[in-house]
Amino acid sequence: MSAYRELAAAGLISGHVGRGTVVVDPAQHRESRAPAGGVPWPQLFAPLATALYDPALEDAMIAAARPDVISFATGQPAPECYPIATVRQLLDEALHREGARLLQYCPSEGYPPLREAIASWSQQAGIRCTAENVLVVSGSQQGLYLVARALVEPGDLVAVESPTYAGALQIFRAVGARLLPIPVDEFGMRVSLLERALEHRRPKLIYTLPTFQNPSGATLALDRRLHLLDLAARAGIPVVEDDPYRELWYDAPPPPPLAALDQAGTVISLTTVSKILFPGFRIGWIIAPWPVIRQLALVKQLVDLDTNPLMQWAIWAFLERRLLPPHLEELRRVHRDRRDLLLASLAAEANGALHCRVPAGGLYLWCELADGIRARDLVPEAARQGVAIVPGESFFVDPAQGRSFVRLNFTYPAPAALVEGAKRLGRALSALREA
Ligand code: PMP
Numbered sequence: 001m002s003a004y005r006e007l008a009a010a011g012l013i014s015g016h017v018g019r020g021t022v023v024v025d026p027a028q029h030r031e032s033r034a035p036a037g038g039v040p041w042p043q044l045f046a047p048l049a050t051a052l053y054d055p056a057l058e059d060a061m062i063a064a065a066r067p068d069v070i071s072f073a074t075g076q077p078a079p080e081c082y083p084i085a086t087v088r089q090l091l092d093e094a095l096h097r098e099g100a101r102l103l104q105y106c107p108s109e110g111y112p113p114l115r116e117a118i119a120s121w122s123q124q125a126g127i128r129c130t131a132e133n134v135l136v137v138s139g140s141q142q143g144l145y146l147v148a149r150a151l152v153e154p155g156d157l158v159a160v161e162s163p164t165y166a167g168a169l170q171i172f173r174a175v176g177a178r179l180l181p182i183p184v185d186e187f188g189m190r191v192s193l194l195e196r197a198l199e200h201r202r203p204k205l206i207y208t209l210p211t212f213q214n215p216s217g218a219t220l221a222l223d224r225r226l227h228l229l230d231l232a233a234r235a236g237i238p239v240v241e242d243d244p245y246r247e248l249w250y251d252a253p254p255p256p257p258l259a260a261l262d263q264a265g266t267v268i269s270l271t272t273v274s275k276i277l278f279p280g281f282r283i284g285w286i287i288a289p290w291p292v293i294r295q296l297a298l299v300k301q302l303v304d305l306d307t308n309p310l311m312q313w314a315i316w317a318f319l320e321r322r323l324l325p326p327h328l329e330e331l332r333r334v335h336r337d338r339r340d341l342l343l344a345s346l347a348a349e350a351n352g353a354l355h356c357r358v359p360a361g362g363l364y365l366w367c368e369l370a371d372g373i374r375a376r377d378l379v380p381e382a383a384r385q386g387v388a389i390v391p392g393e394s395f396f397v398d399p400a401q402g403r404s405f406v407r408l409n410f411t412y413p414a415p416a417a418l419v420e421g422a423k424r425l426g427r428a429l430s431a432l433r434e435a
Helices: 002-009 026-032 047-052 055-064 084-102 112-124 140-151 166-174 191-198 222-235 290-303 309-320 324-349 375-385 415-434
Strands: 013-016 020-023 134-137 157-162 178-185 205-208 239-242 267-272 284-287 354-356 364-369 405-409
Touching (some): 047 166, 055 375, 112 284, 112 309, 134 140, 140 267, 140 284, 166 178, 178 191, 191 222, 309 324, 375 415
Parallel strands (some): 157 205, 205 239, 239 267
Antiparallel strands (some): 013 020
16 A cells, blocks of 8 residues: 555556546656656655645545535535634624734733633533643644554554544554554444553554544443443553544534543543534634643644634634524524435435435445445546546555445535436446346
């Protein structure tokens, strides 16, 4: 895999879902090759940087960007719910009242009133914390990177769920971690298998998405949450809880976050506004014991000094003025309807070729392909029919384990697009069955 990634990063081979890997035609490649005497760029890239290339994911994203394509490939809330008028008023007020201050640098840990507001919001979820335990970050993607930079050295073992968030796999690979996959079932990570693995392996950290997991939609059951925390506390291993979907429940509220159940200061918890408001502000936060926050803030100073203060002010106002609870109610209603609509449309159109778990929350359907259909064949066929989906391979440490899975987002397309997208996917599945 690493040889493959190095060749791909050097532009010498190119991989396409469904078409396999080809050696790039040197005539086409001439533009990007160094002229005689120039800088040999591909040879200069740090080996770890080449771990960033995921051809399957790249193909899905290229398809999703086409204007004629309906995208089931993204991970965003329903855009029709974005509270744009409120945001406009808040930004206007912020600039009017505090423009000069909010257009300066701010403390790396975050805008102090926002840290306070996040602490009270988190206390309502049962998390014992104060503003000192909060680090505001430029999206939880940055949060994960800071955690990985601060704790993981090349060669360290990191326990991850299998499947898990593709972006986290990329980060852990990029800092040189070795990955220890722990299978997930409908009740989340199989903690008893983690326990067995810990008998002879010692990961540097355990990364988990306990609530409405991306991509499987599974939620870690309460008894497993307690078991996981007990194991981690006894072994002295940090648990990184990536929890962007907790508020997006459609049937019943999920169990408390790990950070609320934690008695031993084991948990580093990440949250983001990307999935409950919109991703464009790039605001998220980490809650952790104070020494961890301090260390992560030092790493953040290397990366971007601080998080955009104007956007932090707007999120502070959302929390402080209690604008979030009614917005969440609306999102839950709209998302629940979209989930049910896509499930019904797929049941009508996919002819039994797709078995989707019904997620109790979050943004995704995790679907298994029947009849030996492979994701890497379906992704390009679906793109030809005008619908973008993400292949299961991207979510596994060993990509082969994901070859008969795809992930479909059900919240971003409007209802008519969900129905039409399901039809297109149905046509793609039929084409593969006939082939
Ligand atoms: N963690 C998980 C599990 C996610 O699904 C995502 C977004 N897809 C992120 C982190 C990154 O979110 P943000 O936009 O806050 O960087």
